[in-house]
Amino acid sequence: MARKFMKGCEAIAEAAVRSGCRFFAGYPITPQNEIPEYFARRLPEVGGVFVQGESEVASINMVYGAAQTGTRAMTSSSSCGISLKSEGISFCASARIPMVYCNVQRGGPGIGAIQPAQQDYFQATRASGNGGFRMLVFAPATVQEAVDMTYEAFDYAQRDRNPVLILADGVLGTIMEPVELPPMRPEEEVKALKEALSDWTLTGHRAEEKALILPGGWAGQEDRCRRNANMYETWGKDVQVEEYETEDAEVILTAYGICGRIARSAVRLLRKEGMKAGLIRPKTVSPYPYESFDRLNYGKVKAILSVEMSIPAQMVQDVELAVKDRCRIRTCLRSGGEIMSREDVLKAARELV
Amino acid sequence: MEQVYKRTKGIRDDMVSGFCPGCMHGTVFKLIGEVLEELDILEKTVTVQGVGCCGLAMEYVTYDCTTSPHGRACAVATGVKRTNPDRLVYTYQGDGDLASIGLAETMSAANRGENFTVIFVNNGIYGMTGGQMAPTTLIGMKATTAPAGRDPKVHGYPMHMCEILNQLTAPCYLERTSCNTPANVRKTKKAIKKAFQNQLDGKGFSMVEIVTSCPTNWGLDPMASLDFLEEKMLKEFPLGVIRDKSREEEAV
Structure with a gap:
């Protein structure tokens, strides 16, 4: 086509x-x-x-x-x-x-x-x-x-x-x-x-x-x-989600929409740096892909980073509901017309470990 | 024997009206039903009900009916009519719905010359919520939110919707009627029929404003309400044709 x-x-x-x-x-x-x-x-x-x-x-x-x-x-x-x-x-x-x-x-x-x-x-x-x-x-x-x-x-x-x-x-x-x-x-x-x-x-x-x-x-x-x-x-049954490099991940980035795309790019760079990063990108935010977080290996995952162009963070509340205290959750936030950059995400991810 | 009067098929015959004694909504819905029956379009009619006492009628009428958010009937009707141009669409709205919260929707639909009909029932007060001041409440008339009576210095003056819409170029037909006497009931029916016929002929926006009583919230019995309507309401809201472009077009 x-x-x-x-x-x-x-x-x-x-x-x-x-x-x-x-x-x-x-x-x-x-x-x-x-x-x-x-x-x-x-x-x-x-x-x-x-x-x-x-x-x-x-x-x-x-x-x-x-x-x-x-x-x-x-x-x-x-x-x-x-x-x-x-x-x-x-x-x-x-x-x-x-x-x-x-x-x-x-x-x-x-x-x-x-x-x-x-x-x-x-x-x-x-x-x-x-x-x-x-x-x-x-x-x-x-x-x-x-x-x-x-x-x-x-x-x-x-x-x-x-x-x-x-x-x-x-x-x-x-x-x-x-x-x-x-x-x-x-x-x-x-x-x-x-x-x-x-x-x-x-x-x-x-x-x-x-x-x-x-x-x-x-x-x-x-x-x-x-x-x-x-x-x-x-x-x-209608949940849609992209799980990227999550199997062996030690750090999970999670974001939707444009931030999801920026976070995906950050995951690739972090992998090159040697950090085992992965991404959970909800494609439906209602219903929310809570089960994607259940599939993570919490023996390995040390922290989850919610990347949002919102201050205060909002989606992080769904992440907390999904993670149920099984690991640390942090946020990486921009707002007010300031676009999230890959550098913002990389910096926040490196600070997790 | 010749049958000279029968119940309209436009209203269900297995329900009892919930309107108060002396309320004229029942009369207006009866007239609408009779006109739709005479035009043989009951099965091609859609009514968009405003919010207020008129909403009681959504169960009574025998043709398709929807309920709009308060004040939005003319916007909802725009969507219904534009996607359903061969159906007859009319809104039914009180004074709070049409002239207060729905003023923008009313003015804009009239200004676009939307090809549907507005039945505007003006009794100068909020009925369903219990007697609050309306944009059409008379000077000095008491309301639960104007307990000392409407004071023009504080509340402004009654709004005359037919005259306001008459400032616009697009509307086809604007008439103010009442249902306080048998003669006026007949005139109201004639006006409704004309407004519906305009729509069927594709002539655009028509509104019939019907001045009615609200004995319950006026604090008067039904008979005294008729006197108040005649002596006070009709002085503020004179009856008659305010605009009739359909006639002009015929004359040309």
């Missing part, structure tokens, strides 16, 4: 279109503007709809509405903009509406910084809105992974009738890399995907078959919560 040189944001948008996404609503915010801009050009070419919402709040609600007709729908934003979407995301999770959204993370909290960061880990994995719902959260480390994960995200969203998050960051959104794009779903298949959902979607029904979308209700909410919780329990 032909490779194409593409910017992360645009590649994500193209992958969504190829997966059958036919509705996008979004609002400008750096560093993800190329996603709505790409959709604005591309969706009319395939009979889809792009709307520039008056706000992030409106945009997510447009997606909430569009997805309720069975249309594959998406929105994107960055950090503080994602906070504004959290109401709508929670409604999607409660009403079990399939949709995909992308957070091209920037600095935080507050307006933070427009440069890349990984400050939204807790928001992505713990509380993407009120009500304690969960989502599948994919954390790509390359533009190719972002493409593949976005393409598949729509299928996961439809499988579970639940939102799916692509947790990217400003580096991934703005770098250009060669990618292999997945095949364009034929228009008949896109139509069939929509029609397959018509028993519950807002497409018009006879009274006895009325579609009623409830993001809550006067009664029965406990049952709905239990049904959702039971579904979350089935996600163990």
